[in-house]
Amino acid sequence: MALAYIESKKPTATAAAIMASPPQLILTQDDLKKIAAYKAVEFVESGMVLGLGTGSTAKHAIDRIGELLRQGKLSNIVGIPTSTKTHEQALALNIPLSDIDTHPVLDLAIDGADEVDPDMNLVKGRGGSLLREKMIEGCCKKFVVIVDESKLVNYIGGSGLAMPVEIVPFCWKFTAQKLQSLFEDSGCVAKLRISPENGKPYVTDNGNFIVDLYFKKDIGDLRAAGDAILRLAGVVEHGMFIDMATTLIVAGELGVTVRNK
Numbered sequence: 696m697a698l699a700y701i702e703s704k705k706p707t708a709t710a711a712a713i714m715a716s717p718p719q720l721i722l723t724q725d726d727l728k729k730i731a732a733y734k735a736v737e738f739v740e741s742g743m744v745l746g747l748g749t750g751s752t753a754k755h756a757i758d759r760i761g762e763l764l765r766q767g768k769l770s771n772i773v774g775i776p777t778s779t780k781t782h783e784q785a786l787a788l789n790i791p792l793s794d795i796d797t798h799p800v801l802d803l804a805i806d807g808a809d810e811v812d813p814d815m816n817l818v819k820g821r822g823g824s825l826l827r828e829k830m831i832e833g834c835c836k837k838f839v840v841i842v843d844e845s846k847l848v849n850y851i852g853g854s855g856l857a858m859p860v861e862i863v864p865f866c867w868k869f870t871a872q873k874l875q876s877l878f879e880d881s882g883c884v885a886k887l888r889i890s891p892e893n894g895k896p897y898v899t900d901n902g903n904f905i906v907d908l909y910f911k912k913d914i915g916d917l918r919a920a921g922d923a924i925l926r927l928a929g930v931v932e933h934g935m936f937i938d939m940a941t942t943l944i945v946a947g948e949l950g951v952t953v954r955n956k
């Protein structure tokens with residue numbers, strides 16, 4: 696697919712303000728996340744129905760939306776949260792909330808990602824919310840992805856970190872084994888995600904488990920891989936977001952890049 700690029704290596708006014716206060720020599724990863732998030736919120740207009748993402752980057756965007764509502768600079772926003780955690784954050788900020796039963800078409804969603812490839816395909820779900828994120832971000836007119844530059848990869852799986860798959864708890868070992876076998880040629884290792892809090896299987900907002908897939912090599916055709924995963928009984932959804940992002944905002948040491956698809 697042909698891509699159109701709008702690129703700027705100059706810090707925006709918002710980014711410049713964040714960089715300037717307090718004075719510091721090195722921006723932390725969290726500073727970069729905040730810069731990307733604030734830039735994304737510039738796309739938000741009063742009256743919009745908004746998908747509210749999950750994770751440490753999206754959290755900054757939601758805080759900013761709450762702040763602009765409080766200041767009266769935004770009004771009549773309806774937020775659709777992608778997780779119970781985001782739901783709680785948005786409630787605390789007095790952002791009016793709804794769901795996709797009531798609002799099946801959203802104006803805009805803002806969310807982070809774990810990996811972004813050169814075609815703006817994503818890995819999401821290391822925060823555990825991939826199913827609701829995919830349902831909600833799949834019905835947005837515009838899906839703005841916000842990342843710091845560490846999330847950019849040459850190919851999906853290229854970070855060496857997990858590509859999450861949400862599965863039903865029933866006979867999870869069977870499903871994990873099937874997933875691993877599917878990507879044998881890519882040296883795939885499938886691991887059940889364990890919650891660091893209690894040492895038990897991590898349970899998603901939907902009552903499911905997550906199997907994290909680690910690849911040693913490029914898995915090739917992402918659509919074919921995604922379809923093969925979804926054909927396995929026991930799989931609920933995978934964390935590859937193929938051809939869904941419409942805008943990518945990357946914050947790095949040299950400034951902010953905005954790229955439209």
Ligand SMILES: O=C(CO)[C@H](O)[C@H](O)COP(=O)(O)O
Pocket residue numbers: 748749750751752753806807808809818819820821822823824825828
């Ligand atoms: O997909 C996600 C949650 O399911 C997050 O967007 C993703 O994990 C990125 O998180 P962070 O902004 O904390 O790096």
